[in-house]
Amino acid sequence: MLGYILQRILAAIPVMGFVALFVFLLLRLTPGDPAAIIAGDTATPAQLEAIRTSLGLNDPLFTQFFRWIGQLFQGDFGTSIISGKPVIELIAARMEPTISLALTTIVLSVAIAVPLGVIAAWKHGTLIDRFVMLLSVLGFSVPVFVIGYLMISLFSMQLGWFPVQGFKPIGDGVGKFFHTIALPTFTLTLLYIALIARITRTSMLEILGDDYVRTARAKGLPESRVLMRHALRNCSVPIITVIGIGLALIISGVVVTESVFNLPGLGRLTVDAVLARDYPVIQAVILLASLIYVVINLLIDIAYVILDPRIRYA
Amino acid sequence: MQLSTPLKSKSRVMGGALRSSLLGATVAGLALMAGPSFAQTLTAVKHSALRVLDPIMTTAYMSRNHGYMIFDTLYALDSDLKPQPQMVESHTVSDDGLTYKFTLREGLKFHDGAPVTGDDVAASIARWGERDGMGQVLMSFVDNMSSEGDNVFVMTLREPYGLVIDSLAKPSSNVPFIMPKRLAETPSTEAIAEQIGSGPFKWVSEEFQPGVKAVYAKFEEYVPRSEPASWAAGGKVVNVDRVEWVVMPDDQTTLNAIQAGEIDYWESPPSDLLPILEANPEIEVKNLNAMGMQTIMRPNVLNAPMDNPLIRKAAIAAVNQKDVLGALVGNPELYALCGAMFVCNTPLASDVGSETLTQGNGMEQAKALLKEAGYDGTPIVIMQPTDVGTLRTQPVVVAQAMRDAGFVVDLQAMDWQTLVGRRASQAGVDDGGWHMFMTNWVGADVFNPLVNNMVNGKGAEGGWFGWPDVPKLEELRMAYATETDPAKQKEYAVEIQKVAYEEGIYAPIGQYFVPTAWTSNLEGVLDGPVPFFWNITKN
Numbered sequence: 001m002l003g004y005i006l007q008r009i010l011a012a013i014p015v016m017g018f019v020a021l022f023v024f025l026l027l028r029l030t031p032g033d034p035a036a037i038i039a040g041d042t043a044t045p046a047q048l049e050a051i052r053t054s055l056g057l058n059d060p061l062f063t064q065f066f067r068w069i070g071q072l073f074q075g076d077f078g079t080s081i082i083s084g085k086p087v088i089e090l091i092a093a094r095m096e097p098t099i100s101l102a103l104t105t106i107v108l109s110v111a112i113a114v115p116l117g118v119i120a121a122w123k124h125g126t127l128i129d130r131f132v133m134l135l136s137v138l139g140f141s142v143p144v145f146v147i148g149y150l151m152i153s154l155f156s157m158q159l160g161w162f163p164v165q166g167f168k169p170i171g172d173g174v175g176k177f178f179h180t181i182a183l184p185t186f187t188l189t190l191l192y193i194a195l196i197a198r199i200t201r202t203s204m205l206e207i208l209g210d211d212y213v214r215t216a217r218a219k220g221l222p223e224s225r226v227l228m229r230h231a232l233r234n235c236s237v238p239i240i241t242v243i244g245i246g247l248a249l250i251i252s253g254v255v256v257t258e259s260v261f262n263l264p265g266l267g268r269l270t271v272d273a274v275l276a277r278d279y280p281v282i283q284a285v286i287l288l289a290s291l292i293y294v295v296i297n298l299l300i301d302i303a304y305v306i307l308d309p310r311i312r313y314a
Numbered sequence: 315m316q317l318s319t320p321l322k323s324k325s326r327v328m329g330g331a332l333r334s335s336l337l338g339a340t341v342a343g344l345a346l347m348a349g350p351s352f353a354q355t356l357t358a359v360k361h362s363a364l365r366v367l368d369p370i371m372t373t374a375y376m377s378r379n380h381g382y383m384i385f386d387t388l389y390a391l392d393s394d395l396k397p398q399p400q401m402v403e404s405h406t407v408s409d410d411g412l413t414y415k416f417t418l419r420e421g422l423k424f425h426d427g428a429p430v431t432g433d434d435v436a437a438s439i440a441r442w443g444e445r446d447g448m449g450q451v452l453m454s455f456v457d458n459m460s461s462e463g464d465n466v467f468v469m470t471l472r473e474p475y476g477l478v479i480d481s482l483a484k485p486s487s488n489v490p491f492i493m494p495k496r497l498a499e500t501p502s503t504e505a506i507a508e509q510i511g512s513g514p515f516k517w518v519s520e521e522f523q524p525g526v527k528a529v530y531a532k533f534e535e536y537v538p539r540s541e542p543a544s545w546a547a548g549g550k551v552v553n554v555d556r557v558e559w560v561v562m563p564d565d566q567t568t569l570n571a572i573q574a575g576e577i578d579y580w581e582s583p584p585s586d587l588l589p590i591l592e593a594n595p596e597i598e599v600k601n602l603n604a605m606g607m608q609t610i611m612r613p614n615v616l617n618a619p620m621d622n623p624l625i626r627k628a629a630i631a632a633v634n635q636k637d638v639l640g641a642l643v644g645n646p647e648l649y650a651l652c653g654a655m656f657v658c659n660t661p662l663a664s665d666v667g668s669e670t671l672t673q674g675n676g677m678e679q680a681k682a683l684l685k686e687a688g689y690d691g692t693p694i695v696i697m698q699p700t701d702v703g704t705l706r707t708q709p710v711v712v713a714q715a716m717r718d719a720g721f722v723v724d725l726q727a728m729d730w731q732t733l734v735g736r737r738a739s740q741a742g743v744d745d746g747g748w749h750m751f752m753t754n755w756v757g758a759d760v761f762n763p764l765v766n767n768m769v770n771g772k773g774a775e776g777g778w779f780g781w782p783d784v785p786k787l788e789e790l791r792m793a794y795a796t797e798t799d800p801a802k803q804k805e806y807a808v809e810i811q812k813v814a815y816e817e818g819i820y821a822p823i824g825q826y827f828v829p830t831a832w833t834s835n836l837e838g839v840l841d842g843p844v845p846f847f848w849n850i851t852k853n
Binding site: 030031032033036037038039040041042043044045047048050051054080082083084085090093149152153156157160163164165166259260261262264268269272275276277 | 363365366367371372373374445446447487488501502503504505522523524525526527560561562563564566567570571573574576701728729730731732734735736737738746767776778
């Protein structure tokens with residue numbers, strides 16, 4: 001197992017290298033000039049050239065690339081071309097809202113969706129099953145921003161229970177934190193409940209027809225034990241996969257939700273950086289997102305072994 | 315007894331603890347009341363995020379607005395468009411009109427506690443003069459800038475120049491802000507390292523999050539002028555402890571937030587949401603900028619067939635401002651048909667040459683001009699920035715009008731930053747060049763021939779994007795600049811507009827207004843071409 005993990009970590013290095021090179025070249029080939037953006041309307045060509053030089057944008061591409069890679073190896077993500085702030089500071093400031101939203105959404109979604117999926121499969125074809133499926137279809141079909149606006153309209157504007165927008169870090173108090181993160185969490189949770197409940201139901205339906213489940217029931221085991229210990233555990237692999245990828249998706253930025261609730265997360269940082277052609281910020285954020293995907297995929301693979309002893313990695 | 319004593323003792327202990335807790339809570343409460351949590355904060359949503367902090371290095375309006383918060387100016391325009399002294403106490407001009415001596419007001423200090431000196435002013439004006447168009451013209455007349463004593467700034471000219479004070483009172487990008495000499499000595503192509511000014515607000519750098527929030531605190535040692543505030547002139551009296559500019563990328567969220575009282579001020583709500591805001595009795599909606607915005611079309615004279623004045627004039631003649639503004643704004647109360655290059659209702663306003671634009675009767679003329687020019691059907695590349703709500707509509711309307719006149723148009727969609735990069739290209743269309751784009755200007759950026767970049771006729775070297783080479787325009791602009799009689803200045807301005815229309819180098823395709831909304835507990839919100847945050851009281 002340890003060997004497998006080491007092998008996966010080593011395999012991640014060329015992946016990250018390829019992502020770094022790809023992002024770097026893609027940005028340089030995309031139209032747009034950060035110097036023109038900074039200089040504004042009245043800069044002369046000579047002044048534009050001076051700004052490009054001061055930003056190092058006139059250096060050959062390979063010089064720029066290896067300078068960036070050299071900085072990365074020293075733990076330096078560079079400095080924002082536009083704001084002049086260290087990129088690591090910009091990312092760090094955006095991590096808490098993003099990670100908070102990811103964790104609250106995933107915890108709440110799993111807590112609701114897995115039991116719903118199990119019950120829907122257990123009561124297959126009944127009204128409960130149809131209700132879960134309806135909820136699932138709604139969660140998939142209604143755009144997140146519509147759910148967000150409805151939430152704001154009801155819980156903020158009509159009832160006044162939650163603020164319309166903004167984010168309070170947990171350091172400002174747990175109550176304030178949950179007060180601000182609640183609505184975005186509920187909004188995203190609806191989507192993730194739909195996803196996880198559907199996968200849980202489908203997987204459970206397959207397993208519940210298996211011989212060993214019939215045997216467990218024939219032995220007279222309580223239904224709850226049959227469902228939770230024998231059935232659910234054996235269909236946890238696809239569920240864990242969906243949860244893991246969902247977590248990675250939120251951490252890499254959910255721009256629409258962040259915009260609707262004015263959360264200063266990584267998604268908005270990425271969009272702002274792309275619109276401003278802030279190369280160092282875009283490069284760092286994309287590299288970070290790739291790293292998150294690699295790590296989460298690795299954790300999912302490890303979870304497979306823990307949850308399903310039949311799985312072995314050479 | 316033995317049993318009760320400990321209980322009594324325990325009760326006393328608990329009572330004491332309770333009292334201590336209450337006392338502690340009261341003290342903590344009082345401390346909180348005195349501390350920053352109870353500081354009066356004005357929260358504003360601006361038109362965009364603040365990214366570049368150096369208002370001289372860039373012309374971005376957010377950087378200009380930021381500059382007005384933390385820096386001060388020697389002079390400033392009042393609501394009658396007249397320059398008034400701001401940092402200056404008085405000034406004298408020598409009999410030959412060549413030496414200006416400016417005495418600074420007593421008590422002017424930078425945020426780091428250092429006094430403002432003539433050396434700081436000289437260095438700041440020199441840096442501004444490198445970047446700003448009106449500053450560059452001023453510098454072409456300046457022989458020397460120096461200080462006398464601590465608080466006198468001396469400017470010596472090579473020859474008399476009529477717009478010295480007007481230049482120093484320039485209201486919009488780039489504004490001649492005064493900063494410490496050590497910052498002003500930074501090359502104008504590099505950003506200044508600190509945000510230290512002598513303006514009414516201090517920059518709170520530790521709370522700055524680009525794209526999220528910018529925070530300003532009242533500068534307690536700022537000495538405002540005694541005159542009432544009027545535009546950027548008069549007393550900059552700050553009545554709140556903090557101003558926070560927050561970024562909200564979604565208009566619907568901003569609308570909800572201002573209605574829920576989570577923000578106090580919304581600089582530029584979109585026109586389709588104005589009826590909702592106006593219907594709310596707890597929200598004030600008003601246009602603060604009487605000059606409004608000028609939306610323009612700009613051809614690139616370097617690329618055929620736009621190198622032919624007849625073709626350019628045909629494109630302009632085809633456009634009807636009413637169509638453009640109807641699509642862009644919709645509500646006729648929020649726009650004006652205005653062909654004046656130097657903005658309607660200003661001293662230099664004129665309608666010469668603009669009849670087809672405002673009357674919408676130029677289509678036949680456009681067709682005739684195209685025929686006369688021998689247009690060969692070369693597609694006209696118009697850049698359309700689809701990510702900016704106030705810029706995505708005009709190219710579509712103009713393109714259709716041009717097609718109706720007989721042009722072949724290649725309308726190319728892109729984001730604004732791609733356009734900004736591409737418009738700087740002087741290459742041919744096949745090599746990434748372009749024929750035409752549209753943009754918007756605050757009225758204060760185009761209201762005279764020196765600040766209006768589009769009537770610059772310097773060509774490929776020193777001209778503005780589109781680069782018309784029209785020496786006659788440069789002669790007229792210099793004549794305007796050196797003239798001191800307002801009536802003659804107006805004559806030159808009208809002549810400049812006439813030549814610019816004859817050459818077809820640019821056309822205002824409408825004037826529109828963007829009202830501001832604020833909660834009714836704010837009082838004293840100032841009119842002006844820039845959103846100002848002094849003079850506002852939050853009740």
